[in-house]
Amino acid sequence: MNSNTKIYIAGHRGMVGSAIWRALEAKGYSNLIGKTSAELDLRSQEAVADFFFTEKPDVVIDAAARVGGILANNNYPYQFLMENMQIQNNLIDYSLKADVQKFIFLGSSCIYPKMAPQPLKEEYLLTGPLETTNEWYAIAKITGVKACEAIRKQFGKDYISLMPTNLYGPHDNFDLTSSHVLPAMIRKFHEAKQLPVVSDQLSVVGDKKNDFSEDLPVTLWGSGTPMREFLFVEDLADAVVFALENKFQDNLYNVGTGIDLTIKELAELIQKTVGHTGEIVWDSSKPDGTPRKLMDVSKMEQAGWKAKVGLVEGIQRTYQWFLENQESFKEVKI
Ligand SMILES: NC(=O)c1ccc[n+]([C@@H]2O[C@H](COP(=O)([O-])OP(=O)(O)OC[C@H]3O[C@@H](n4cnc5c(N)ncnc54)[C@H](OP(=O)(O)O)[C@@H]3O)[C@@H](O)[C@H]2O)c1
Ligand SMILES: C[C@@H]1O[C@H](OP(=O)(O)OP(=O)(O)OC[C@H]2O[C@@H](n3cnc4c(=O)[nH]c(N)nc43)[C@H](O)[C@@H]2O)[C@@H](O)[C@H](O)[C@@H]1O
Numbered sequence: 266m267n268s269n270t271k272i273y274i275a276g277h278r279g280m281v282g283s284a285i286w287r288a289l290e291a292k293g294y295s296n297l298i299g300k301t302s303a304e305l306d307l308r309s310q311e312a313v314a315d316f317f318f319t320e321k322p323d324v325v326i327d328a329a330a331r332v333g334g335i336l337a338n339n340n341y342p343y344q345f346l347m348e349n350m351q352i353q354n355n356l357i358d359y360s361l362k363a364d365v366q367k368f369i370f371l372g373s374s375c376i377y378p379k380m381a382p383q384p385l386k387e388e389y390l391l392t393g394p395l396e397t398t399n400e401w402y403a404i405a406k407i408t409g410v411k412a413c414e415a416i417r418k419q420f421g422k423d424y425i426s427l428m429p430t431n432l433y434g435p436h437d438n439f440d441l442t443s444s445h446v447l448p449a450m451i452r453k454f455h456e457a458k459q460l461p462v463v464s465d466q467l468s469v470v471g472d473k474k475n476d477f478s479e480d481l482p483v484t485l486w487g488s489g490t491p492m493r494e495f496l497f498v499e500d501l502a503d504a505v506v507f508a509l510e511n512k513f514q515d516n517l518y519n520v521g522t523g524i525d526l527t528i529k530e531l532a533e534l535i536q537k538t539v540g541h542t543g544e545i546v547w548d549s550s551k552p553d554g555t556p557r558k559l560m561d562v563s564k565m566e567q568a569g570w571k572a573k574v575g576l577v578e579g580i581q582r583t584y585q586w587f588l589e590n591q592e593s594f595k596e597v598k599i
Contacts, residue, residue, distance in 0.1 A: 273322035276329030284502035351404035384561035430521035434498030440596035480543035486551030489529035497579035
């Protein structure tokens with residue numbers, strides 16, 4: 266691996282792909298390739314074949330997928346199963362056919378059984394039934410993990426799978442129906458804060474209205490009792506670069522912080538960061554999903570990598586990014 270290694274980052278404009286691109290550039294890699302979905306639809310086997318035989322990358326990092334939160338996964342099972350299998354299978358198969366030396370596949374912690382012991386170890390894969398709200402996406406990701414494992418076994422190629430926990434950070438998806446919980450909470454609490462009110466009835470003292478009313482209530486999904494682990498996306502990008510520059514002994518590695526909290530605790534942390542003062546309403550008609558999916562991150566730690574950015578700092582940096590990009594933040598419509 267050197268600065269001229271030709272690295273194709275599939276999904277290079279996404280939250281994860283763009284973070285990986287920034288991390289690689291910062292480390293001096295100058296031969297990076299990216300294609301938007303309009304330029305190269307990875308669901309098309311013919312287009313992917315043509316791309317690989319033309320570009321012949323040395324390394325492929327797969328950060329392209331149809332991605333969404335619990336509601337999107339639950340409402341669009343076919344797309345989350347089929348499109349993700351098409352994308353990853355084309356990338357993996359044509360990487361093999363074009364003799365790509367290293368392939369890094371990104372899965373998700375939802376590949377593990379719903380009621381597996383916590384924290385989740387890599388060997389728990391396929392030992393029990395999946396969470397129903399995202400089993401479609403999980404089955405697609407599991408086939409990607411197994412395809413890379415088969416290539417390691419049969420062809421001896423350095424194809425590995427990283428299983429990140431829930432990710433968040435700059436360039437996240439802030440669409441309130443398709444996003445994950447953390448960006449959704451940032452936007453909901455921010456938009457519920459009452460703007461300074463200037464009218465003949467009210468005078469504005471500083472930047473706060475002085476009618477002493479609270480901010481608007483915020484409605485969140487489920488019960489607030491499930492637990493989730495959150496990894497700042499720049500930490501994940503750092504883990505991907507680490508995996509690129511090191512030869513791992515195995516095919517599957519969890520990537521996370523090893524720390525989780527309840528959705529209610531997350532809401533209170535984000536409410537405080539955003540400065541919202543008002544009621545939180547829990548909409549029990551929305552699904553809770555997996556009760557917990559804390560990852561055992563000891564395998565990556567033994568390989569030499571550990572997360573650095575804590576949740577409080579990560580949320581502050583994400584909110585700052587949201588404030589600076591309110592005009593252009595991404596809303597991925599499913
Ligand atoms: N976000 C999380 O919490 C999380 C957690 C664990 C794992 N992951 C994994 O991390 C990876 C990236 O996730 P993300 O959060 O960065 O998602 P994202 O922001 O939605 O980015 C997804 C990327 O995939 C590309 N893409 C989607 N369909 C495509 C198609 N048919 N052809 C070509 N490109 C296509 C998009 O390209 P365009 O922008 O050009 O349309 C986009 O850049 C995925 O593999 C996901 O499973 C994410
Ligand atoms: C990493 C991703 O994890 C995903 O599961 P998962 O963490 O439940 O996905 P999230 O959508 O992040 O939901 C996490 C928890 O937050 C609750 N929640 C509360 N308020 C909200 C809200 O306003 N928006 C959202 N989105 N959730 C909210 C939600 O009910 C669930 O219990 C999988 O569906 C994906 O496929 C992927 O694996």
